[in-house]
Amino acid sequence: MKNTLIFLAFLFASLNSNAQILKDTITKTVEKPKPLKIHHAEPLYLDLIRDLGARKGEKELNFGMGIDDYKEYMSYSGFMEYEFAVANRLGVEVEVPFKFYQDVGGVETTATPQNRIEGLKVATQYTFLVSEKYQTSMAVGYIQEFEFSSFSSIDHHGKFLEGILYNPIFIVAKKWTPNVHTLLYTGPVFEQHLDSNDINTIGQVNASFHYSFAGGNFIGLETNMEFMKNESSVTFRPQIKQKLSNGLYLGFVTGIPTEFKEKGVSFMTRIIWEP
Structure with missing residues (x-):
């Protein structure tokens, strides 16, 4: 038994x-198998709202600091940025940029802007094409930024908002070889000034070329072009991205304008964390 x-x-x-x-x-x-995603090197200065072909649940946290030489004053900028894929190929982003200014040589000028939190930026991006055959991804997106007033204007006039930016974007990226990547990021920026209700239009064309290495490291060149009425500007931004540990990267960017009339060389560093 x-x-x-x-x-x-x-x-x-x-x-x-x-x-x-x-x-x-x-x-x-x-x-279900995970949707196709092609790894494209992402520019460090004007980065994407989320990876092209992002998969649901992917997220990223960015911190950055920069220094700009405007001849008559120095600008110290920074930002905090959170990216999240709410669904396959659909990403959202929230960013808070800020800027502080210092007169050159301690001499105060009227050209020096007031210190401020730049605003609140919210954005979304959808990758509508991922082609394995052509190693190409395409996406559309939209960025809206609420421009805050300077600390001085808020204190003395109670003025909280200065303007609103509307920025539809189009992105196309191609992976030519396992190491060679190109990306085009373009779209108009409509800047509405709340005091006068005037709207300025800025055309943006941003092209980048990167050579990647194992682990997500790369070196590359990002070119930022802006067109406004009878004015235009071009800035070349050599950059490097280095992996520090699993999911943690450090990027360095140098900005070199083609003309040094008002602005000199700039520097920016970005910490990228993918939890």
Whole structure:
């Protein structure tokens, strides 16, 4: 009798184990495969709202600091940025940029802007094409930024908002070889001034070329072009991205304008964390 009970217990345990294995096999079989995603090197200065072809649940946290030489004053900028893929190929972003200014040589001028939190930027991006054959991804997006007033204007006039930026964007990226990447990021920026309700239009064309290495490291060149009425500007931004540990990267960017009339060389560093 004792041996019979032991045999039955063993048989029950074996059947239960086999049933669990069968259940796991069926679950894995019916699970949908992850959508195709092509790795494209992402520019560091004007980065994307989320990876092209992002998969649901992917997220990223960015911190950055920069220094700009405006001849008559220095600008110290920074930002905090959170990116999240709410669905496959659909990403959202929230960013808070800020700027502080210092007169050159301690001489105060009227050209020096007031210190401020730049505003609140919210954005979304959808990758509508991922082609494995052509190693190409395309996306559309939209950025809206609420421009805050300077600390001085808020204190003395109670003026909180200065303007609103509306920026639809189009992105196309191609991976030519496992190491060579190109990307085009373009779209108009409509800047509405709330005091006068005037709207300025700025055309943006941003092209980048990167050579990537193992682990997500790369070196590259980002070119930022802006067009406004009878004015235009071009800034070249050589850059490098280095992996520090799993999910943690550090990027360095130098800005070199083609003309040094009002602005000199700039520097920016970006810390990228993918939890």
